[in-house]
Amino acid sequence: MSGPPKIILPGGTVGVLGGGQLGRMLAQAATRLGYRVHVYEPQPNCPAGAVAHREVNAPYEDLAALTVFARECAVVTYEFENVPAAPLQAIESLTQLRPHWSVLETTQNRSREKRWLRDHQFPHARFAEVAAGGDLAAGISEVGAPCVVKTADFGYDGKGQLKVMSAADVPAALARFAGQPVVIEQFVDFACEVSAVVARSQTAAVRVFPLAENIHTNHILDFSIVPARVPADVRAQAEKLARLIAERIDLVGVMGVEMFVTKAGEVLVNELAPRTHNSGHYTIDACMTSQFEQQVRAICGLPLGAVTLNTPAIVMVNILGDAWAPRPGSGQASVTPNWDVLFAQPNVRLHLYGKAEPRPGRKMGHFTVTARDADMALEFAEKYKARLA
Numbered sequence: 593m594s595g596p597p598k599i600i601l602p603g604g605t606v607g608v609l610g611g612g613q614l615g616r617m618l619a620q621a622a623t624r625l626g627y628r629v630h631v632y633e634p635q636p637n638c639p640a641g642a643v644a645h646r647e648v649n650a651p652y653e654d655l656a657a658l659t660v661f662a663r664e665c666a667v668v669t670y671e672f673e674n675v676p677a678a679p680l681q682a683i684e685s686l687t688q689l690r691p692h693w694s695v696l697e698t699t700q701n702r703s704r705e706k707r708w709l710r711d712h713q714f715p716h717a718r719f720a721e722v723a724a725g726g727d728l729a730a731g732i733s734e735v736g737a738p739c740v741v742k743t744a745d746f747g748y749d750g751k752g753q754l755k756v757m758s759a760a761d762v763p764a765a766l767a768r769f770a771g772q773p774v775v776i777e778q779f780v781d782f783a784c785e786v787s788a789v790v791a792r793s794q795t796a797a798v799r800v801f802p803l804a805e806n807i808h809t810n811h812i813l814d815f816s817i818v819p820a821r822v823p824a825d826v827r828a829q830a831e832k833l834a835r836l837i838a839e840r841i842d843l844v845g846v847m848g849v850e851m852f853v854t855k856a857g858e859v860l861v862n863e864l865a866p867r868t869h870n871s872g873h874y875t876i877d878a879c880m881t882s883q884f885e886q887q888v889r890a891i892c893g894l895p896l897g898a899v900t901l902n903t904p905a906i907v908m909v910n911i912l913g914d915a916w917a918p919r920p921g922s923g924q925a926s927v928t929p930n931w932d933v934l935f936a937q938p939n940v941r942l943h944l945y946g947k948a949e950p951r952p953g954r955k956m957g958h959f960t961v962t963a964r965d966a967d968m969a970l971e972f973a974e975k976y977k978a979r980l981a
């Protein structure tokens with residue numbers, strides 16, 4: 593499935609589909625290692641293009657443009673899973689696509705992803721699928737409230753999902769998802785959410801980065817805390833699941849595995865992302881090898897790097913466009929966040945993605961805080977975040 597191993601040494605060209613912050617940090621890691629980076633992104637002036645050797649702006653469905661792009665790259669990867677899988681199948685015959693397109697095809701659709709988890713006996717929340725035009729009410733009653741209805745395609749950061757807490761919420765769900773293919777999941781009353789970034793090389797070596805504990809606000813990742821504050825057996829179980837998933841799906845590259853830890857200490861897999869993950873940004877500042885360098889290593893046939901922590905604890909905080917919001921009634925369009933709060937701290941590193949327009953909910957950057965334990969790092973992180981806006 594993964595094809596014959598092909599080693600691409602520094603100097604070679606790495607292609608990235610998608611030009612957001614994940615592509616940008618990948619390009620930064622790859623260029624540090626001496627690779628050339630070409631970015632393919634429909635929107636001009638993207639965050640990744642600003643730090644790459646070449647930026648191509650064309651739709652993902654433009655097979656002619658994709659073909660020219662692929663021919664210039666020794667390997668092509670993708671930085672988000674909503675790249676249409678079908679055109680990528682064609683470019684696999686022109687160059688190496690890592691991870692393989694079937695990994696993308698499985699993980700970019702919630703129905704296929706859930707089915708794959710079930711078929712491979714990975715623990716997950718109970719679910720039902722409703723095809724386009726199917727009987728959503730029957731699906732909801734099959735799973736039972738409380739449950740979460742999610743669109744099968746193109747969902748992330750809680751987009752395209754709705755909680756159904758009781759029968760009273762069913763009409764709203766029917767109105768919102770009428771006719772669409774959806775997955776209905778049992779609502780998990782979790783103790784916490786965790787995620788692991790796992791890398792697998794062309795020679796099937798696997799490395800799992802230390803588990804992150806994630807706190808979401810409005811469905812968007814707010815804080816990632818490392819090490820995750822979970823018992824050792826829960827951590828071991830979560831890291832083992834990430835490893836087994838990488839093996840069973842025949843990953844070559846990196847993958848984010850999002851999981852719920854139930855109050856009984858059970859680990860359930862929520863979602864797979866066949867790319868670097870927001871909760872793995874801490875690795876840039878806290879690990880010998882970042883998740884982005886690991887992605888380069890994995891897709892270029894190099895040995896995987898060490899994933900041990902070089903700090904006792906670290907917390908990553910997402911900086912959203914909301915940090916630019918002016919005080920109500922001030923008459924200003926936007927304000928500059930108080931960067932001084934972060935620059936003044938010896939244990940803080942700031943990463944900004946070069947996005948011009950700070951829209952609410954838009955990921956503009958992140959910062960990390962190191963400390964001697966996770967609770968202390970979180971306390972600092974919350975304090976600095978509050979002073980930033």
Ligand code: AMP
Pocket residue numbers: 717740747748749750751777778779780781782785808811850862863
């Ligand atoms: P997702 O887009 O599936 O990653 O969901 C975004 C967030 O919604 C998750 O990180 C959870 O906080 C919450 N969520 C999603 N599915 C469920 C579920 N079945 N039970 C409880 N919370 C959920």
